[in-house]
Amino acid sequence: MKHIKKLLFIAIAFTAIYSCSTKKDTIISRNYHAMTTYFNILFNGEEAFKKGVEGINSGYNDDWFEQLPIEPIEFDDRKITVPTFNNNGPGAGFGGTDTNETTKESSGPFEKAEEKAVKAIQKHGMNINGLERNRQIDDAYLLLGKSRYYSQRFIPAIEAFNYVIANYPDANLIAETKIWRAKSNIRLDNEEFAIESMKLLMVVKDTLEPDFPDEIKEQAYTTLAMAYVKTDSIQKVKKYLQLATRTQENRDQAARNMFILGQIYAQENKKDSATLAFNRLSKFKKAPYKYKIRANIELARNAYNDSLSFSLLEKLQKLIKNRDNRPYLDELYYQVATLHEKNDSLKLAKEYYNKSLRALNGGDKQKTFTYENLGNLYFKNSEYQLASAYYDSVLNVSKDSLDLRIRRVKRKYKNLASLIKFEDVVERHDSIIKIASLSKTEQEKFFQNYIDDLKKKDEEAAQLRLNQIAFGGSSGSNSLQSSNKGKFYFYNTQSLGFGKTEFQRVWGNRKLEDNWRYSSKISNNIIAKDSLATEQKNLRYDLASYLEKIPTEKQVIDSLKTDRNQALYELGVIYKEQFKNKDLAINRLERVSTLQPREELILPINWHLYQIYNEAGETNKALKYKNTILTNYPNTVFAQLIKNPEKKFEENDKINEVEKSYKELYYLYKKEEYKNVLIGVNSILPTLTNSKLKPKFELLKAYAIGKYLPKEIYKEALEFVAINYGNSEEGKKAKEILEQLNK
Structure with missing residues (x-):
């Protein structure tokens, strides 16, 4: 009896195993392999794929100042590979479904997903009489193609998709497979084929299957928009982005599509349409927060009337008060500043621009815009030295020297460099000439006042440092508090230590006696290093060291005047020709004309002033310089141009x-x-x-x-x-x- 049971068990097991063969088209075999394919292999592959996609999405850094790519991923065109074909049964020619690939160690989530897809195809494929009987195999091929897509192996991916389309025309995933094939073709610059296949898919489906899933429609329209981006057909891009955003099955991609649509309208200067798009996104409850907050920022950027600006200012202030928005403070402050600037509230604009610069974790690119706007504000107000400083900050912060905006700022900065240099020459030489013209008594009084002011500032700075350390010691760590009882200065050992060191650095080691300040009372054991430091500091308070630097020779003073006059002339020409600043050009040229310039400068000065006043329609003032040229320089080219302006x-x-x-x-x-x-x-x-x-x-x-x-x-x-x-x-x-x- 035991032998009969044993034989019966073996027979049943053998029958079950035989019926589950991939070569037998039975209900048991089909269901067994479908279940085993998914739960033993394919599930793990899909989980690895999802992990890889999540890693790409979380690791991708969007440049919100440029139009976002529809798909947040970057591929290197140099890494596109050509597949190696094989002939090992079903799936041959799809870039590696042979047994060697199953043994290759996976190096990432997409490689692992591809490995699982290949394993499922090889071990559980039921290609019987040219038909695949395992309903999970088309899912495996789709996973195989998608994994290769993200591994930047687009040609093998297309082969996998083509195999599904050719062998499983009625599969549930056939539409999604065609969409992925179109995306792969777009990456290979075959966007025309992608557009044709997508249009054919949508037309056929819209005709025969009105209940086409919203998720598939979103994917198809998004893919069409991607293809038209490559062909620079902006109108088509807008059309299909609008169609893709009618439903929001994929909240991440839907939010991204809305944002890009708003960006395109903004680039076309269609402020109202951009506002509608960003407004819709800001109210999209399921959208990721990064899109919603930046939609509000873009709304401020595209404000097209005063009433909208005021309402947006209130909204931005609420966003600033929200602690969750701390990572975006630099951009929020910047947009508040731009709105104030549009409303001519320049003081508030400067205040918020500076808040943007001080915001923690502020982005470098945002800082370049903030520095540039501050520079432009000062430039418009003819404060060129301040403008130059801010443009210099733009160049120091920027990491993209090829950007057209940065190159434009660099050109402005270079143009201002010579102007700043000449302004410094004028200011410095004016000061020296003015001091040199004073009497000896007046010079001593001038520098003594300067020294007294310098001493006062040094003492205040030293006291401030002492106070800061004293405050820090009384409220610092527990170890300090235990030894430094009370807040009184002499109870704080840290403050006392600093004060003693600072005193010795300035005065050296002095005895406790009357008139300790006198230099003759300095102890002989003063360290040479401290003595040198003290001497250098005391030179700043030494009146004689300043007086001996004042030039007294007439030749030197005349040279300073000549250089000053030349700088004033150059400034007048720069303001006139480069910066079109009539007032400053007149100021510099008229001033140099009163300072007895060299003979060679008199004619050009008069000519430039004549031109400025003549172009401004101030004929009476222009007449003065015109007569000077005609009377004193009748045979020059300038005189000929005045006499015959139309000739x-x-x-x-x-x-x-x-x-x-x-x-x-x-x-x-x-x-x-x-x-x-x-x-x-x-x-x-x-x-x-x-x-x-x-x-x-x-x-x-x-x-x-x-x-x-x-x-x-x-x-x-x-x-x-x-x-x-x-x-x-x-x-x-x-x-x-x-x-x-x-x-």
Whole structure:
């Protein structure tokens, strides 16, 4: 009886095993392999795939200042691989469904998912008479293709998708498979095929199956929008993004699509449409918070009327008070500042721009915009030195030197560099000349007041440091509190220690006696290092050290005046020609005209002032400078231009005359008469408004500067040529020289 039971059990087991063979088309076999495929293999593959996608989404950093990509992933075109084909049964030609691949160790979630998909296909595939009997195999091929897509192996992915489409035309996942195949083709720049296949899918489905799932429609329309982005068909992109956002089955992608749609409208300057899109996103309850908060930021950026600006200001202030928005404070403060700037509340705008800069965890790119806007505010207010400082901050913070906006800021900063330099020369030389003109008594009084003020500030700073340490010690760690009882200064050992060290550093080791401050009372055991530090500090309080630096020789003072006058003239020309600031140009040119400038500057000064007043319609003021030119310089080109403003000189004659002037100046340069070259170039440049030879004169001027002026001024002159005439031979030459100087 036992043998009969044993034989019966073996027979039943053998029958079950045989019926579950992948070669037998039975109900038991189909269901067994379908269940085993999913629960033993495919489930783990899908979990690994989900983990990989979550990792990509969490690790992707969006640049919210640029139009977002529809799919948040970056691929490297250089890593697209060509598959190796094989012929091992079903799935042959799909880039590795052979047994060797199943043994390869997975290096990431997508590789693991691909490994599981291949294993499911190989072990549980039931291809009988050309038909696949295991209903899970099409899911395995889809997982295989999607894993290869994220591994940037698009050609093998397409082969996997094609296998499903060719062999499982009625599969439940056929629509999703076609969508993924289209996405893979887009990545391979086959967007036209992707568009055609997606349109065919949607038309067929819309005709035959009205109940097409919303999730699939969203994916299809999103894929079409991706394809049209590659073809630069913005209208089509907007159309399919709108269709994709009718439903929100995939909340992450739906929110992203809404945001991109708003960005496109904003780029087209359709502020009302952009506002509607961002408003809709801000009210989308299921949207990830990062999209909702930035939708509110974009609403402020696209405010198109005053009433909307005021309502948005209130909304932004509420968002700022919300502690959950601390990571976004730099952007929120920035948008509040821009709204105040639009409303001409410039004081509030500056206040909030500075709050944006001080916000913790502020992004570098946001800081570049904030610094730039502050620079622009000061630039518009003709505060060029402050503007230059903020533009410099933009360049220091920015990491993208190729960005067009950063290059524009750099050009502004370079243009301001020479202006700042000349303004510093004027300010410094004015101060020295003014002090040199004072009597000995007045000079002593001036510097004594300066020293007294310096001492007061030093004492206040030292006392502040003492107070800070005393406060810190009384409220610091437990160990300090145990030894430093009370808040009184002399009960705080930390403050006492600092005070003693600071006293010895300044005064040295003094005996406790009367008149201890006198230098003769200094102890002989003062450390040399402390003595040197004390001596250096006391030099700041030494009246004689200041008085001996005042120039007394007439030649030196005259040189300072000449340089100051030249700087004022250069400033007048810069304000007139580069910055179109009529008031400052007049201020500098009229001032230098009253300071007895060199003879060579008088004619150009009068010509520039005549031009400014004439263009401004102030004929009475222009007449003064016109008469000066006609009376004192009747045979110059300037006089001819005034007498015959409508006359067109022969181009050849003009060119010949300019060439002749250039040759003469170049001859002077060869003779090492560099100052005369500079004077000659400055006198002829105002007449070369549209001349092709103007870059040559500017470069010759730079060369002359480089021969007898400091290196910094030489570099600034070269930078001026390189920036303003970058496409000319002279501009390229100036760049080459700059590169050599900067090495």
